[in-house]
Amino acid sequence: MNIDIFKSTPVLNELLRKRGIEGDAELEEFLSPSPKLAYDPFLLANMHAGVDLLLDAIYSGSKIVIYGDYDCDGVTSTALLMKVIGSLTDNVTYYIPSRLDEGYGLNKSAIDQIYQDEGEVIVTVDCGSVSAEEVAYANSLGIETIVTDHHTIKDVIAPGIVINPKAPEDTYPFKGLAGVGVAYKLALALSRNCEIPRSLITEVLELVAVGTIGDVMPLVDENRSLVKYGLRLMRLGFKNKGLRRLAELSGVDYNNITSTNVAFSLVPRINAAGRLGDASLGVRALLSDDDDEVERLCTKLMETNTKRRELQQEAFENCISLADDELEKGDFIMIEADHAHEGILGIVAGNLKERYNRPVVIVSPNDGLLKGTGRSIEGIDLYSLLNRHSEYFVKFGGHKAACGFTMETENLEKLRASLKEDVAGLLADNEKLFDRTIEADMDIIVPDTSIELARALELFAPFGAGNPEPVFRFEKVQVVDWKFLSDNKHARFSVMQHGSAIQCIMFNKAMDVYSLIASNKPLTVYGVMDINRWKDRENVQIRVLDVEEA
Structure with a gap:
């Protein structure tokens, strides 16, 4: 890797500058296939205490229970600690609550079950930071606890050993670890104090990569190192048999696996089990x-996962007419989905959010209450919006892009009216609130595209939250050789400018933009520079995200 090329090529130099990558050392770290950036696990508050308690439990033969979450981050975290702690003792098992029957996090019924099964130490992964009452209850039964988590802590924190980079007064240098990242740090700290095969500590980086990508954590700083190493292991053929077979069944070429493949192929299949029933399958x-x-x-x-997609599509189609009706009354979409499967409502809310570019909440009946899940658009903080009306909720949590709650049925109409009024106020302050815009990293002309530039851009990967794929804008271009693919949702074509042409492909939106294409007007095209690989051939292409009139 010649970093001088990146410094001397204007396009690459500008993209790096926009990502805040400056200086030779930082540039080399960012581009390196073997990044060095990683922090001592003992910088996490309470790590020493957590390791000491775990070692005492292992050497005394106490029964250890890994308590996980039912999503991909929780499943990979659980598997990671089962492998690592399981290399030191046979007296370790795990418990993952049911999304449908128990909900997120620690609960007293689960603790009772663990107590009956003679569990003596609970290690939470991806949950537990705010479970003060539940941890105190476990302690009252004589069960010791270690909480490992990465969620934001507001007013309440669990007593005892809490290992969380976002805990108050924790000075860990990077706050963006996934739950599986924190679990890995515990495993790493444990390995400094006892004999755990180095090969095992390396092997579980595949799980760290999948969980981190699955939880949409920022692929910057230490996460970038962890995910790069995990992806490299996958490309070498996988150490984890389950991940490898899942990739094969999903049609993923693991020799060229990317963060995108992981996000769209492996993660949904691991998540599906928890959405529809038993996450322990994963x-x-x-x-x-x-x-x-x-x-x-x-x-x-x-x-x-196939069943999940069927249920999701059915619910989505059923919700469209309800969403259309809601939009006639205001710009906050709140839908009652009485018969939809609760496990897929978050995805459906996300799909509706994409379709309408409006914040969406879907509620469904649950044990005499309403259970709601919401997704929001850029520019509308859903957590703040709902938090204004916290008096309506029995339970409520989330962040600016996604929230969940339970509430009394009689409060639904009051909440609906309040949220529509709130969003109307936001729209009055910003009339472009619902405009769809694609932010390009930079303008480029067709003659400046090349296979060499596309290869260099691949070194910016892994792409994801915090490090998106660079988006280029081609202004005043002509679209030629348009050809619809499959069911007219996709298309291949070329873009011409200054006497040069480049191949393009567009997914899912081909029919939406065809009237513009057919107008023969000069167009502005937004897209990502890719390498199209087929057998032994490579050529540069633009994966087009949007087209608009120049």
């Missing part, structure tokens, strides 16, 4: 070394 698939069992479990994950 844990078992990630823990097994038996080929027949791996095949059976991964096939089940594939089938569960």
Whole structure:
């Protein structure tokens, strides 16, 4: 890797500057396939205490229970600690609550079950920071606890050992670790104090990469190092049999696996089990070394994901007319989905948010209450919006882009009216609130595109939250050789400018922009520079995100 090329090429230099990458050392770290950026796990508050308690439990033969969450981050975290702690003791098991019956985080019924099963130490992963009452209850039963988590802590914090980079007064240098990242730090700290095979500590980086990408954590700083190493292991053929078989069944070429492949192929299939029933299906698939069992479990994950997609599509189609009706009354969409499967409502809310470019909340009946899940657009902080009306909620949590709550049915109409009024106020202050805009990193002309530039851009990966793919704007271009693909949702074409042409592909929106294409007017095209690889051939292409009149 010649960093002088990146410093001397204007396009690359500008993109790096916009990402805040300056100086040779920082540039080399950003582009390196073997980044060095990582922090001592003992910089996390309470790590020494957590390791001491765990070692005492291991050496005394106490029964340890890993208490996880039902999403991809929680499943990978659970599998990681099961592997690492399991290399030191056979007396370790795990518990993942049901999304549908128990909900997120620690609960007293689960603690009772763990107590009956003679569990003596609970190690939470991806949850537990604010479970003060539940941790105190476990302690009252004689169960010791170690909380590992990465969620924001506001007013209440669990007593005892809490390992969370976002905990008050924690001075860990990077706050963006996923739950699986914190679990890995615990495993790393443990390995400094006892004999854990170095190969195992390396192997579980695949799980760290999948969980970090799955939880949409920023792929910067230490996360970038962890994910790069995890992806490199996957490209070498995977150490984890479950992940490898899941990739194969998903049609992913693991030799060229990317963060995008992980996000759209592996993560949904691991998540599907928790959405529709039993998240431990994913844990078992990630823990097994038996080929027949791996095949059976991964096939089940594939089938569960297919079922999830069917339920999701059905619910989405049923919600469209309800959303249309809601929009006639105001710009906050609140839908009652009485018969939809609760596990897929968050995804449906996200799909509706994309379709209408409005904040969306879907509520459904749950044990005499309403359970709601919401997704929001750029520019509208859903957490702040809902928090204004906290008196309506029995339970409420989330962040600016996504929230969940439970509430009494009788408060629904009051909440709906209040939220519509709130959004009307936001729109009055900003008339462009609902305009769809694509922010380009920079303008470029077609003659300046090349396979060499596209190869250099690949070194900006892994792409994701905090490090998106660079988006280029081509102004006043002509679209030629348009060809619809499959069911007219996709298209191939070329863009011409200054006597040069470049191949393009557009997914999902081809029919939406075709009237503009057919007008033969000069157009502005927004897109990402890719390399199209087919057999032994490579050529540069633009993956077009949007087209507008110049």
